[in-house]
Amino acid sequence: MLTHDDDATIHQAGEVPEWRESFYVNFADTESRFYGAAWQGLRPNVGVAEATFLLFDRKTARVRSVDTALQVPGDSDRRSLGNQRFECIDPWSHWRVHYEDDAAKLQIDWRQTTATIDHDPTGTPGQDVDGELPEDEASFYRVAKHFEATGTIDCVGEIDGEPIAFTGFGTRDRAWGPRNYGLLRFMWWQTVQFPDGDAVHVMLLRDADDAINLFGMLHRDGRSLPATIAEVDVAYDDAVTGAPVSGSQRFVDVEGRELVITGMEPMHVAPMTILADGTDVVPRRVESPDEKVYFWTWQRFVRSDGVVGHGMVDQAYWQGLQQSRFASTAATGRLYDFGLTEEPAR
Numbered sequence: 001m002l003t004h005d006d007d008a009t010i011h012q013a014g015e016v017p018e019w020r021e022s023f024y025v026n027f028a029d030t031e032s033r034f035y036g037a038a039w040q041g042l043r044p045n046v047g048v049a050e051a052t053f054l055l056f057d058r059k060t061a062r063v064r065s066v067d068t069a070l071q072v073p074g075d076s077d078r079r080s081l082g083n084q085r086f087e088c089i090d091p092w093s094h095w096r097v098h099y100e101d102d103a104a105k106l107q108i109d110w111r112q113t114t115a116t117i118d119h120d121p122t123g124t125p126g127q128d129v130d131g132e133l134p135e136d137e138a139s140f141y142r143v144a145k146h147f148e149a150t151g152t153i154d155c156v157g158e159i160d161g162e163p164i165a166f167t168g169f170g171t172r173d174r175a176w177g178p179r180n181y182g183l184l185r186f187m188w189w190q191t192v193q194f195p196d197g198d199a200v201h202v203m204l205l206r207d208a209d210d211a212i213n214l215f216g217m218l219h220r221d222g223r224s225l226p227a228t229i230a231e232v233d234v235a236y237d238d239a240v241t242g243a244p245v246s247g248s249q250r251f252v253d254v255e256g257r258e259l260v261i262t263g264m265e266p267m268h269v270a271p272m273t274i275l276a277d278g279t280d281v282v283p284r285r286v287e288s289p290d291e292k293v294y295f296w297t298w299q300r301f302v303r304s305d306g307v308v309g310h311g312m313v314d315q316a317y318w319q320g321l322q323q324s325r326f327a328s329t330a331a332t333g334r335l336y337d338f339g340l341t342e343e344p345a346r
């Protein structure tokens with residue numbers, strides 16, 4: 001179970017080399033112009049970190065800082081890696097991301113609007129169990145905590161002397177525990193935010209029995225409720241190792257509220273690859289059969305009433321397990337109202 005202190009806390013590392021603590025936020029304005037993400041994580045037991053900051057202006061990369069193998073002391077500050085720093089202003093409700101290099105200086109403020117979803121329905125702590133790694137998809141989120149929430153973003157700064165300022169929406173993520181991405185046989189992770197406040201956050205995870213497990217929520221009129229139905233149709237740019245480039249989705253929550261997306265269009269596709277060990281991720285397309293496919297994609301979504309929203313689809317899958325149509329009615333995950341109230345939600 002999450003506690004109110006978990007968001008601002010740096011957590012005690014477990015024993016396995018794959019133990020990692022990470023910080024993440026993605027963002028997009030409402031004009032389909034500026035979008036990007038910041039992600040950083042540290043494996044303190046081996047002194048290896050990742051630090052990525054991306055900012056695009058339409059199709060042009062204004063900032064592209066990617067290092068997936070930073071060598072740092074294991075006791076380094078996990079909030080400050082590479083050119084970037086995550087700052088907790090108010091736990092759960094307000095975080096600030098700082099980025100600075102020779103050409104750019106940026107500040108992004110993220111403020112919570114939805115409940116927080118914990119991807120483990122059992123609420124177990126984010127520590128390795130007896131020093132062991134997760135063995136299957138079901139245990140992936142039971143030995144490593146992973147929670148997320150949606151909010152607004154405000155970005156100010158400058159690049160090459162040019163002022164940069166925009167507002168929009170984004171999803172923030174915190175995770176800690178042993179992570180082996182190689183277990184993700186097929187994962188569809190989607191965040192969508194619309195200008196009127198509607199938002200969807202879902203992860204669909206295929207298990208060893210070929211069942212699709214749903215972790216997610218739908219936010220509307222100031223209320224976040226667990227998603228109970230997710231139906232996805234998607235087309236790829238390659239039949240075996242492709243990225244999602246078009247599609248439609250339907251989401252329903254526990255009260256029957258429905259959100260239908262009739263179309264999506266990628267603004268940018270960032271290819272990633274999960275290496276054979278399942279721990280390391282590198283920024284390129286797959287090159288050998290033992291590697292797993294992974295993409296970050298920023299998308300423009302069209303709701304059934306024509307309103308345009310923005311967000312991301314992250315997708316990981318084993319080669320040969322790409323799926324074009326899938327659905328789940330098996331709702332899992334747990335919502336918390338931390339940052340909104342002090343009490344757990346549904």
